[in-house]
Amino acid sequence: MSWGDLLAILQGAVVTVTLSFAGILIGSPVGLALAVLRWADVPIAARMVAVYVSILRATPLVTLLLLLFFALPNIGIAIDPISAAILALVMNTAAFNCEVWRAALMNFPKDQYEAAQSVGMNATLRFRRIVLPQIVRASLPGLVNEMSLLIKVTPALAVVGVVDITRAAVRIGAQTYDPLPPFFVALALYAPIVFVLVSLQRWIERRQLRAEAA
Amino acid sequence: MTTVPMTRNPLSRRLALGMAAALLAVPALFSGAQAAGMDEIKKRGLIVATEDDFRPFEFVKDGKATGFDNEMIDDLRKYASFQVNQQILPWTGILAGVSTGKYDAAITAVIITKERLASLDFTSPIADATHFYVKRKDDKSISSIKDLNGKTVGVQAGSALLARLPELGAMLEKEGGKLGKVVEYTSYPEAYQDLALGRVDYVVNTVVNLQTMVAEKPGVFELGQAVSGKSYPAWAVAKGNTELLSFLNGFIAKEKETGRFAELQKKWFGEAFPNLPAKWDPEF
Numbered sequence: 001m002s003w004g005d006l007l008a009i010l011q012g013a014v015v016t017v018t019l020s021f022a023g024i025l026i027g028s029p030v031g032l033a034l035a036v037l038r039w040a041d042v043p044i045a046a047r048m049v050a051v052y053v054s055i056l057r058a059t060p061l062v063t064l065l066l067l068l069f070f071a072l073p074n075i076g077i078a079i080d081p082i083s084a085a086i087l088a089l090v091m092n093t094a095a096f097n098c099e100v101w102r103a104a105l106m107n108f109p110k111d112q113y114e115a116a117q118s119v120g121m122n123a124t125l126r127f128r129r130i131v132l133p134q135i136v137r138a139s140l141p142g143l144v145n146e147m148s149l150l151i152k153v154t155p156a157l158a159v160v161g162v163v164d165i166t167r168a169a170v171r172i173g174a175q176t177y178d179p180l181p182p183f184f185v186a187l188a189l190y191a192p193i194v195f196v197l198v199s200l201q202r203w204i205e206r207r208q209l210r211a212e213a214a
Numbered sequence: 215m216t217t218v219p220m221t222r223n224p225l226s227r228r229l230a231l232g233m234a235a236a237l238l239a240v241p242a243l244f245s246g247a248q249a250a251g252m253d254e255i256k257k258r259g260l261i262v263a264t265e266d267d268f269r270p271f272e273f274v275k276d277g278k279a280t281g282f283d284n285e286m287i288d289d290l291r292k293y294a295s296f297q298v299n300q301q302i303l304p305w306t307g308i309l310a311g312v313s314t315g316k317y318d319a320a321i322t323a324v325i326i327t328k329e330r331l332a333s334l335d336f337t338s339p340i341a342d343a344t345h346f347y348v349k350r351k352d353d354k355s356i357s358s359i360k361d362l363n364g365k366t367v368g369v370q371a372g373s374a375l376l377a378r379l380p381e382l383g384a385m386l387e388k389e390g391g392k393l394g395k396v397v398e399y400t401s402y403p404e405a406y407q408d409l410a411l412g413r414v415d416y417v418v419n420t421v422v423n424l425q426t427m428v429a430e431k432p433g434v435f436e437l438g439q440a441v442s443g444k445s446y447p448a449w450a451v452a453k454g455n456t457e458l459l460s461f462l463n464g465f466i467a468k469e470k471e472t473g474r475f476a477e478l479q480k481k482w483f484g485e486a487f488p489n490l491p492a493k494w495d496p497e498f
Binding site: 066081 | 268314
Protein backbone atom coordinates (compact mmCIF):
# COMPACT_ATOMS: atom_id res chain seq x y z
CA MET A 1 0.00 0.00 0.00
CA SER A 2 1.37 3.38 -1.04
CA TRP A 3 0.67 6.89 0.24
CA GLY A 4 -1.51 7.38 -2.81
CA ASP A 5 -3.59 4.39 -1.72
CA LEU A 6 -3.94 5.81 1.78
CA LEU A 7 -5.04 9.11 0.29
CA ALA A 8 -7.61 7.27 -1.86
CA ILE A 9 -9.11 5.64 1.25
CA LEU A 10 -9.20 9.02 3.00
CA GLN A 11 -11.04 10.44 0.00
CA GLY A 12 -13.43 7.54 0.41
CA ALA A 13 -13.86 8.61 4.04
CA VAL A 14 -14.88 12.09 2.89
CA VAL A 15 -17.51 10.50 0.64
CA THR A 16 -18.74 8.21 3.44
CA VAL A 17 -19.06 11.11 5.88
CA THR A 18 -20.68 13.44 3.33
CA LEU A 19 -23.26 10.89 2.20
CA SER A 20 -24.04 9.80 5.77
CA PHE A 21 -24.32 13.42 6.88
CA ALA A 22 -26.66 14.25 4.00
CA GLY A 23 -28.73 11.15 4.71
CA ILE A 24 -29.01 11.98 8.41
CA LEU A 25 -29.64 15.69 7.88
CA ILE A 26 -32.46 15.12 5.41
CA GLY A 27 -33.70 11.77 6.68
CA SER A 28 -34.30 12.73 10.32
CA PRO A 29 -36.64 15.69 9.70
CA VAL A 30 -38.43 13.79 6.92
CA GLY A 31 -38.89 10.93 9.37
CA LEU A 32 -40.29 13.38 11.92
CA ALA A 33 -42.71 14.82 9.37
CA LEU A 34 -43.89 11.31 8.45
CA ALA A 35 -44.31 10.41 12.12
CA VAL A 36 -46.36 13.54 12.79
CA LEU A 37 -48.62 12.77 9.83
CA ARG A 38 -49.33 9.35 11.29
CA TRP A 39 -49.58 10.57 14.88
CA ALA A 40 -52.09 13.25 13.96
CA ASP A 41 -53.93 10.68 11.83
CA VAL A 42 -54.22 13.01 8.86
CA PRO A 43 -56.75 11.37 6.52
CA ILE A 44 -55.20 9.46 3.59
CA ALA A 45 -51.69 10.80 4.36
CA ALA A 46 -51.46 8.79 7.60
CA ARG A 47 -52.30 5.60 5.74
CA MET A 48 -49.88 6.39 2.94
CA VAL A 49 -47.13 6.92 5.48
CA ALA A 50 -47.91 3.56 7.08
CA VAL A 51 -47.68 1.89 3.67
CA TYR A 52 -44.48 3.74 2.80
CA VAL A 53 -42.81 2.73 6.06
CA SER A 54 -43.84 -0.91 5.62
CA ILE A 55 -42.50 -1.10 2.08
CA LEU A 56 -39.26 0.74 2.77
CA ARG A 57 -38.49 -1.31 5.85
CA ALA A 58 -38.89 -4.42 3.73
CA THR A 59 -36.68 -3.16 0.88
CA PRO A 60 -32.93 -3.80 0.96
CA LEU A 61 -30.99 -0.58 0.37
CA VAL A 62 -28.96 -2.01 -2.52
CA THR A 63 -32.10 -3.15 -4.34
CA LEU A 64 -33.77 0.22 -3.81
CA LEU A 65 -30.68 2.03 -5.09
CA LEU A 66 -30.33 -0.14 -8.21
CA LEU A 67 -34.02 0.37 -8.91
CA LEU A 68 -33.79 4.17 -8.55
CA PHE A 69 -30.56 4.39 -10.52
CA PHE A 70 -31.65 2.29 -13.49
CA ALA A 71 -35.43 2.89 -13.52
CA LEU A 72 -35.63 6.68 -13.09
CA PRO A 73 -33.79 7.52 -16.33
CA ASN A 74 -36.37 5.41 -18.17
CA ILE A 75 -39.12 7.75 -17.06
CA GLY A 76 -37.10 10.78 -18.06
CA ILE A 77 -35.40 11.62 -14.75
CA ALA A 78 -31.64 11.84 -15.16
CA ILE A 79 -29.95 10.92 -11.91
CA ASP A 80 -26.24 10.77 -11.10
CA PRO A 81 -24.74 8.20 -8.71
CA ILE A 82 -24.36 10.60 -5.76
CA SER A 83 -27.94 11.90 -5.99
CA ALA A 84 -29.28 8.37 -6.36
CA ALA A 85 -27.23 7.29 -3.34
CA ILE A 86 -28.50 10.16 -1.17
CA LEU A 87 -32.09 9.62 -2.32
CA ALA A 88 -31.92 5.91 -1.47
CA LEU A 89 -30.35 6.63 1.92
CA VAL A 90 -32.97 9.26 2.77
CA MET A 91 -35.89 7.09 1.63
CA ASN A 92 -34.53 4.22 3.70
CA THR A 93 -33.56 6.04 6.88
CA ALA A 94 -36.68 8.24 6.92
CA ALA A 95 -38.81 5.11 7.24
CA PHE A 96 -36.83 3.87 10.24
CA ASN A 97 -36.58 7.34 11.80
CA CYS A 98 -40.34 7.73 11.39
CA GLU A 99 -40.90 4.80 13.72
CA VAL A 100 -38.43 6.12 16.31
CA TRP A 101 -40.14 9.50 16.34
CA ARG A 102 -43.57 7.89 16.39
CA ALA A 103 -42.71 5.84 19.47
CA ALA A 104 -41.79 9.06 21.29
CA LEU A 105 -44.96 10.78 20.07
CA MET A 106 -47.18 7.91 21.18
CA ASN A 107 -45.66 8.03 24.65
CA PHE A 108 -46.03 11.78 24.89
CA PRO A 109 -48.21 12.62 27.95
CA LYS A 110 -51.59 13.74 26.67
CA ASP A 111 -52.30 15.94 29.70
CA GLN A 112 -49.42 18.25 28.80
CA TYR A 113 -50.82 18.69 25.37
CA GLU A 114 -54.26 19.47 26.75
CA ALA A 115 -52.75 21.90 29.25
CA ALA A 116 -51.08 23.77 26.40
CA GLN A 117 -54.36 23.80 24.53
CA SER A 118 -56.17 25.23 27.54
CA VAL A 119 -53.84 28.23 27.77
CA GLY A 120 -54.63 29.01 24.16
CA MET A 121 -51.46 27.95 22.34
CA ASN A 122 -52.07 27.22 18.70
CA ALA A 123 -51.10 23.87 17.21
CA THR A 124 -47.75 25.02 15.77
CA LEU A 125 -46.68 26.62 19.02
CA ARG A 126 -47.84 23.61 21.02
CA PHE A 127 -45.75 21.34 18.88
CA ARG A 128 -42.67 23.52 18.88
CA ARG A 129 -42.61 24.47 22.55
CA ILE A 130 -44.15 21.51 24.32
CA VAL A 131 -43.93 18.39 22.18
CA LEU A 132 -40.74 18.71 20.14
CA PRO A 133 -38.21 19.37 22.94
CA GLN A 134 -39.44 16.34 24.82
CA ILE A 135 -39.69 13.91 21.93
CA VAL A 136 -36.22 14.90 20.72
CA ARG A 137 -34.85 13.78 24.04
CA ALA A 138 -36.82 10.56 24.08
CA SER A 139 -35.91 9.75 20.47
CA LEU A 140 -32.24 10.63 20.60
CA PRO A 141 -30.83 7.19 21.55
CA GLY A 142 -32.96 5.48 18.90
CA LEU A 143 -32.08 8.07 16.27
CA VAL A 144 -28.35 7.88 16.95
CA ASN A 145 -28.62 4.12 16.77
CA GLU A 146 -30.22 4.40 13.33
CA MET A 147 -27.60 6.98 12.26
CA SER A 148 -24.72 4.69 13.17
CA LEU A 149 -26.38 1.90 11.18
CA LEU A 150 -26.74 4.27 8.25
CA ILE A 151 -23.01 5.06 8.28
CA LYS A 152 -22.19 1.38 8.15
CA VAL A 153 -24.61 0.63 5.35
CA THR A 154 -22.91 3.15 3.02
CA PRO A 155 -20.63 0.50 1.39
CA ALA A 156 -23.81 -0.78 -0.26
CA LEU A 157 -23.94 2.47 -2.25
CA ALA A 158 -20.84 1.39 -4.20
CA VAL A 159 -22.97 -0.62 -6.66
CA VAL A 160 -23.75 2.53 -8.66
CA GLY A 161 -20.15 3.76 -8.68
CA VAL A 162 -19.92 5.74 -5.45
CA VAL A 163 -16.45 5.28 -3.97
CA ASP A 164 -16.75 5.15 -0.19
CA ILE A 165 -14.18 3.88 2.32
CA THR A 166 -14.84 0.20 1.63
CA ARG A 167 -14.91 0.52 -2.17
CA ALA A 168 -11.65 2.48 -2.10
CA ALA A 169 -10.16 -0.36 -0.04
CA VAL A 170 -11.51 -3.01 -2.44
CA ARG A 171 -9.98 -1.17 -5.40
CA ILE A 172 -6.56 -1.12 -3.73
CA GLY A 173 -6.78 -4.84 -2.96
CA ALA A 174 -7.68 -5.51 -6.61
CA GLN A 175 -4.65 -3.57 -7.78
CA THR A 176 -2.07 -4.93 -5.32
CA TYR A 177 -3.57 -8.45 -4.98
CA ASP A 178 -3.06 -7.86 -1.26
CA PRO A 179 -6.48 -6.97 0.18
CA LEU A 180 -5.88 -7.16 3.93
CA PRO A 181 -3.90 -3.95 4.62
CA PRO A 182 -6.49 -1.66 2.95
CA PHE A 183 -9.28 -3.44 4.85
CA PHE A 184 -7.55 -2.76 8.17
CA VAL A 185 -7.21 0.92 7.29
CA ALA A 186 -10.88 1.01 6.26
CA LEU A 187 -12.01 -0.57 9.50
CA ALA A 188 -9.91 1.86 11.52
CA LEU A 189 -11.67 4.77 9.81
CA TYR A 190 -15.27 3.77 10.59
CA ALA A 191 -14.68 3.67 14.34
CA PRO A 192 -13.81 7.37 14.80
CA ILE A 193 -16.70 8.44 12.54
CA VAL A 194 -19.25 6.58 14.64
CA PHE A 195 -17.45 7.69 17.83
CA VAL A 196 -17.92 11.35 16.89
CA LEU A 197 -21.63 10.73 16.44
CA VAL A 198 -21.99 8.98 19.78
CA SER A 199 -19.96 11.72 21.51
CA LEU A 200 -22.34 14.27 20.04
CA GLN A 201 -25.27 12.35 21.51
CA ARG A 202 -23.60 12.25 24.96
CA TRP A 203 -22.88 15.96 24.77
CA ILE A 204 -26.50 16.80 23.95
CA GLU A 205 -27.75 14.53 26.74
CA ARG A 206 -25.41 16.07 29.31
CA ARG A 207 -26.43 19.56 28.27
CA GLN A 208 -30.08 18.65 28.67
CA LEU A 209 -29.46 17.20 32.10
CA ARG A 210 -27.68 20.35 33.17
CA ALA A 211 -30.47 22.54 31.80
CA GLU A 212 -32.96 20.48 33.74
CA ALA A 213 -30.97 20.75 36.97
CA ALA A 214 -30.74 24.53 36.64
CA MET B 215 -56.54 18.11 17.69
CA THR B 216 -56.13 15.05 19.85
CA THR B 217 -54.07 12.00 19.40
CA VAL B 218 -55.91 9.04 18.04
CA PRO B 219 -54.43 5.59 18.40
CA MET B 220 -53.76 4.03 15.05
CA THR B 221 -55.99 1.11 14.37
CA ARG B 222 -54.89 -1.76 12.19
CA ASN B 223 -56.62 -1.46 8.91
CA PRO B 224 -56.72 -4.50 6.65
CA LEU B 225 -57.06 -2.18 3.66
CA SER B 226 -53.67 -0.63 4.26
CA ARG B 227 -51.98 -3.98 3.99
CA ARG B 228 -53.66 -4.71 0.70
CA LEU B 229 -52.68 -1.24 -0.44
CA ALA B 230 -49.11 -1.92 0.62
CA LEU B 231 -48.98 -5.10 -1.41
CA GLY B 232 -50.49 -3.33 -4.37
CA MET B 233 -47.98 -0.53 -4.20
CA ALA B 234 -45.12 -2.95 -3.82
CA ALA B 235 -46.30 -4.76 -6.93
CA ALA B 236 -46.61 -1.44 -8.78
CA LEU B 237 -43.08 -0.52 -7.72
CA LEU B 238 -41.76 -3.76 -9.17
CA ALA B 239 -43.76 -3.29 -12.33
CA VAL B 240 -42.24 0.12 -13.10
CA PRO B 241 -38.95 -1.14 -14.54
CA ALA B 242 -40.76 -3.88 -16.43
CA LEU B 243 -43.00 -1.29 -18.07
CA PHE B 244 -40.06 0.71 -19.25
CA SER B 245 -37.67 -2.12 -19.98
CA GLY B 246 -38.13 -1.47 -23.68
CA ALA B 247 -35.60 1.32 -23.21
CA GLN B 248 -34.24 2.38 -26.53
CA ALA B 249 -30.52 2.73 -27.08
CA ALA B 250 -29.30 6.14 -28.12
CA GLY B 251 -28.40 6.45 -31.82
CA MET B 252 -25.29 8.25 -33.01
CA ASP B 253 -27.21 11.52 -33.58
CA GLU B 254 -28.15 11.68 -29.93
CA ILE B 255 -24.68 10.59 -28.81
CA LYS B 256 -23.03 13.30 -30.92
CA LYS B 257 -25.25 15.86 -29.21
CA ARG B 258 -24.89 14.78 -25.60
CA GLY B 259 -21.64 12.81 -25.65
CA LEU B 260 -20.93 9.11 -25.37
CA ILE B 261 -21.42 7.58 -21.92
CA VAL B 262 -19.17 4.61 -21.26
CA ALA B 263 -19.05 2.41 -18.17
CA THR B 264 -15.86 0.79 -16.91
CA GLU B 265 -14.98 -1.37 -13.93
CA ASP B 266 -12.63 -0.52 -11.09
CA ASP B 267 -11.22 -3.85 -9.89
CA PHE B 268 -10.49 -5.87 -13.03
CA ARG B 269 -6.75 -5.63 -13.44
CA PRO B 270 -5.19 -5.46 -16.06
CA PHE B 271 -8.21 -4.27 -18.09
CA GLU B 272 -9.38 -1.56 -15.73
CA PHE B 273 -8.26 -0.77 -12.23
CA VAL B 274 -7.48 2.19 -10.02
CA LYS B 275 -3.96 3.05 -8.99
CA ASP B 276 -3.31 5.93 -6.59
CA GLY B 277 -6.86 7.11 -7.15
CA LYS B 278 -6.46 7.19 -10.94
CA ALA B 279 -8.25 4.87 -13.37
CA THR B 280 -5.76 2.95 -15.47
CA GLY B 281 -5.29 -0.29 -17.40
CA PHE B 282 -5.79 -1.39 -21.02
CA ASP B 283 -9.35 -0.15 -21.46
CA ASN B 284 -8.68 3.18 -19.80
CA GLU B 285 -5.81 3.88 -22.20
CA MET B 286 -8.09 2.86 -25.07
CA ILE B 287 -10.63 5.40 -23.79
CA ASP B 288 -7.92 8.08 -23.83
CA ASP B 289 -7.39 7.27 -27.51
CA LEU B 290 -11.13 7.14 -28.13
CA ARG B 291 -11.42 10.70 -26.79
CA LYS B 292 -8.98 11.85 -29.51
CA TYR B 293 -10.69 9.72 -32.17
CA ALA B 294 -14.27 10.81 -31.47
CA SER B 295 -15.62 14.15 -32.64
CA PHE B 296 -17.78 14.29 -29.52
CA GLN B 297 -17.34 14.09 -25.76
CA VAL B 298 -16.72 10.78 -24.02
CA ASN B 299 -18.04 10.62 -20.45
CA GLN B 300 -16.81 7.78 -18.30
CA GLN B 301 -18.56 6.22 -15.32
CA ILE B 302 -16.60 3.86 -13.09
CA LEU B 303 -18.59 1.27 -11.19
CA PRO B 304 -18.46 -2.35 -10.00
CA TRP B 305 -19.28 -5.16 -12.44
CA THR B 306 -22.71 -5.74 -10.79
CA GLY B 307 -24.33 -2.72 -12.39
CA ILE B 308 -22.50 -2.55 -15.71
CA LEU B 309 -24.43 -4.85 -18.05
CA ALA B 310 -27.76 -3.83 -16.49
CA GLY B 311 -26.80 -0.20 -17.10
CA VAL B 312 -26.00 -0.87 -20.76
CA SER B 313 -29.14 -2.84 -21.49
CA THR B 314 -31.38 -0.23 -19.78
CA GLY B 315 -29.68 2.58 -21.73
CA LYS B 316 -28.07 4.28 -18.72
CA TYR B 317 -24.69 3.78 -20.40
CA ASP B 318 -24.11 3.54 -24.15
CA ALA B 319 -21.26 1.07 -23.96
CA ALA B 320 -19.44 -1.14 -21.47
CA ILE B 321 -15.76 -0.52 -22.18
CA THR B 322 -14.59 -3.51 -20.19
CA ALA B 323 -13.65 -7.11 -20.88
CA VAL B 324 -17.10 -8.63 -21.36
CA ILE B 325 -16.71 -12.22 -22.51
CA ILE B 326 -18.89 -12.88 -25.54
CA THR B 327 -21.45 -15.59 -24.77
CA LYS B 328 -24.59 -16.83 -26.52
CA GLU B 329 -26.69 -15.84 -23.52
CA ARG B 330 -25.38 -12.27 -23.46
CA LEU B 331 -25.94 -11.91 -27.21
CA ALA B 332 -29.67 -12.00 -26.43
CA SER B 333 -29.54 -8.55 -24.83
CA LEU B 334 -26.20 -7.09 -25.95
CA ASP B 335 -24.12 -6.64 -29.09
CA PHE B 336 -20.36 -6.98 -28.99
CA THR B 337 -17.50 -5.17 -30.71
CA SER B 338 -14.42 -6.86 -32.13
CA PRO B 339 -12.61 -8.85 -29.40
CA ILE B 340 -9.95 -6.94 -27.46
CA ALA B 341 -7.95 -9.87 -26.07
CA ASP B 342 -7.80 -13.62 -25.69
CA ALA B 343 -10.02 -14.90 -22.90
CA THR B 344 -9.24 -18.59 -22.97
CA HIS B 345 -9.97 -19.86 -19.49
CA PHE B 346 -7.09 -21.06 -17.37
CA TYR B 347 -6.84 -22.18 -13.80
CA VAL B 348 -4.53 -20.86 -11.12
CA LYS B 349 -3.45 -22.77 -8.01
CA ARG B 350 -1.38 -22.20 -4.90
CA LYS B 351 2.32 -22.52 -5.67
CA ASP B 352 2.89 -24.79 -2.67
CA ASP B 353 0.00 -27.13 -3.58
CA LYS B 354 1.86 -30.14 -5.00
CA SER B 355 -1.33 -32.18 -5.53
CA ILE B 356 -2.19 -30.30 -8.72
CA SER B 357 0.06 -30.46 -11.76
CA SER B 358 -2.31 -31.13 -14.65
CA ILE B 359 -6.01 -30.88 -15.52
CA LYS B 360 -6.83 -34.42 -14.28
CA ASP B 361 -5.59 -33.48 -10.79
CA LEU B 362 -8.49 -31.02 -10.54
CA ASN B 363 -10.82 -34.01 -10.02
CA GLY B 364 -13.12 -33.29 -7.08
CA LYS B 365 -11.20 -30.17 -6.02
CA THR B 366 -13.02 -27.01 -4.95
CA VAL B 367 -13.04 -24.28 -7.61
CA GLY B 368 -13.58 -20.52 -7.17
CA VAL B 369 -15.17 -18.46 -9.93
CA GLN B 370 -17.06 -15.18 -10.33
CA ALA B 371 -20.85 -15.35 -9.97
CA GLY B 372 -22.80 -14.61 -13.13
CA SER B 373 -19.64 -14.80 -15.21
CA ALA B 374 -18.98 -16.45 -18.54
CA LEU B 375 -16.34 -18.45 -16.72
CA LEU B 376 -18.95 -19.96 -14.45
CA ALA B 377 -21.19 -20.74 -17.42
CA ARG B 378 -18.39 -22.66 -19.14
CA LEU B 379 -17.32 -24.79 -16.18
CA PRO B 380 -19.25 -27.78 -17.61
CA GLU B 381 -16.62 -27.80 -20.35
CA LEU B 382 -13.98 -28.49 -17.71
CA GLY B 383 -16.36 -31.02 -16.16
CA ALA B 384 -16.43 -32.88 -19.49
CA MET B 385 -12.62 -32.84 -19.68
CA LEU B 386 -12.43 -34.35 -16.19
CA GLU B 387 -15.07 -36.98 -16.91
CA LYS B 388 -13.09 -38.17 -19.90
CA GLU B 389 -10.34 -39.05 -17.41
CA GLY B 390 -12.81 -40.69 -15.05
CA GLY B 391 -12.99 -37.73 -12.68
CA LYS B 392 -15.55 -35.03 -11.99
CA LEU B 393 -15.88 -31.35 -11.21
CA GLY B 394 -15.69 -30.60 -7.48
CA LYS B 395 -17.58 -28.04 -5.40
CA VAL B 396 -18.02 -24.63 -7.08
CA VAL B 397 -17.71 -21.49 -4.94
CA GLU B 398 -19.01 -18.26 -6.49
CA TYR B 399 -17.63 -14.80 -5.66
CA THR B 400 -18.88 -11.30 -6.48
CA SER B 401 -15.46 -10.44 -7.87
CA TYR B 402 -12.07 -12.03 -8.41
CA PRO B 403 -9.99 -10.38 -5.67
CA GLU B 404 -12.05 -12.31 -3.10
CA ALA B 405 -11.57 -15.56 -5.00
CA TYR B 406 -7.78 -15.10 -5.12
CA GLN B 407 -7.74 -14.33 -1.41
CA ASP B 408 -9.68 -17.51 -0.65
CA LEU B 409 -7.29 -19.49 -2.86
CA ALA B 410 -4.34 -18.12 -0.90
CA LEU B 411 -6.12 -19.05 2.34
CA GLY B 412 -6.78 -22.57 1.10
CA ARG B 413 -10.59 -22.38 1.08
CA VAL B 414 -10.62 -23.20 -2.64
CA ASP B 415 -8.07 -25.32 -4.49
CA TYR B 416 -8.03 -23.48 -7.79
CA VAL B 417 -9.61 -20.44 -9.42
CA VAL B 418 -10.71 -20.20 -13.05
CA ASN B 419 -10.34 -16.91 -14.92
CA THR B 420 -9.12 -15.70 -18.29
CA VAL B 421 -5.48 -16.17 -19.26
CA VAL B 422 -4.81 -12.42 -19.29
CA ASN B 423 -6.15 -11.79 -15.78
CA LEU B 424 -4.31 -14.77 -14.33
CA GLN B 425 -0.97 -14.05 -16.00
CA THR B 426 -1.01 -10.52 -14.57
CA MET B 427 -1.90 -11.80 -11.12
CA VAL B 428 0.72 -14.55 -11.10
CA ALA B 429 3.37 -12.09 -12.34
CA GLU B 430 2.55 -9.87 -9.36
CA LYS B 431 2.48 -12.68 -6.76
CA PRO B 432 4.84 -15.38 -8.12
CA GLY B 433 5.60 -16.69 -4.64
CA VAL B 434 1.94 -17.48 -3.88
CA PHE B 435 0.25 -18.52 -7.12
CA GLU B 436 1.08 -20.62 -10.15
CA LEU B 437 -0.66 -20.67 -13.52
CA GLY B 438 -2.10 -24.01 -14.68
CA GLN B 439 -3.39 -25.10 -18.08
CA ALA B 440 -6.28 -24.02 -20.31
CA VAL B 441 -9.66 -25.33 -19.18
CA SER B 442 -11.80 -24.10 -22.09
CA GLY B 443 -11.79 -23.72 -25.83
CA LYS B 444 -11.61 -20.35 -27.56
CA SER B 445 -13.18 -17.42 -25.76
CA TYR B 446 -12.90 -13.69 -26.34
CA PRO B 447 -13.78 -10.54 -24.39
CA ALA B 448 -15.13 -7.46 -26.11
CA TRP B 449 -16.93 -4.20 -25.40
CA ALA B 450 -20.71 -4.35 -25.19
CA VAL B 451 -23.50 -2.07 -26.43
CA ALA B 452 -27.26 -2.47 -26.18
CA LYS B 453 -28.78 -5.02 -28.57
CA GLY B 454 -29.47 -3.48 -31.94
CA ASN B 455 -27.37 -0.35 -31.50
CA THR B 456 -25.60 -1.00 -34.82
CA GLU B 457 -24.55 2.62 -35.36
CA LEU B 458 -22.56 2.76 -32.15
CA LEU B 459 -21.26 -0.76 -32.74
CA SER B 460 -19.81 0.11 -36.12
CA PHE B 461 -18.36 3.35 -34.72
CA LEU B 462 -16.54 1.41 -31.98
CA ASN B 463 -15.44 -1.31 -34.40
CA GLY B 464 -14.06 1.40 -36.68
CA PHE B 465 -12.08 2.75 -33.75
CA ILE B 466 -10.71 -0.69 -32.84
CA ALA B 467 -9.78 -1.37 -36.49
CA LYS B 468 -7.89 1.93 -36.62
CA GLU B 469 -6.05 1.14 -33.37
CA LYS B 470 -5.05 -2.23 -34.85
CA GLU B 471 -3.88 -0.58 -38.06
CA THR B 472 -1.65 1.96 -36.33
CA GLY B 473 -0.09 -0.72 -34.13
CA ARG B 474 -1.37 1.03 -31.02
CA PHE B 475 -3.63 -1.93 -30.18
CA ALA B 476 -0.72 -4.38 -30.09
CA GLU B 477 1.37 -1.85 -28.16
CA LEU B 478 -1.27 -1.49 -25.43
CA GLN B 479 -1.85 -5.26 -25.31
CA LYS B 480 1.85 -5.82 -24.83
CA LYS B 481 2.00 -3.18 -22.12
CA TRP B 482 -0.95 -4.47 -20.09
CA PHE B 483 -1.24 -8.17 -20.97
CA GLY B 484 2.44 -8.95 -21.47
CA GLU B 485 1.77 -10.13 -25.02
CA ALA B 486 0.01 -8.96 -28.17
CA PHE B 487 -2.78 -11.00 -29.73
CA PRO B 488 -2.30 -10.37 -33.47
CA ASN B 489 -4.80 -13.00 -34.63
CA LEU B 490 -7.95 -11.78 -32.90
CA PRO B 491 -11.04 -12.18 -35.09
CA ALA B 492 -12.87 -8.98 -36.10
CA LYS B 493 -16.15 -10.67 -35.18
CA TRP B 494 -16.74 -13.64 -32.97
CA ASP B 495 -19.68 -16.04 -32.81
CA PRO B 496 -19.45 -17.96 -29.56
CA GLU B 497 -20.30 -21.64 -29.30
CA PHE B 498 -21.34 -21.25 -25.66
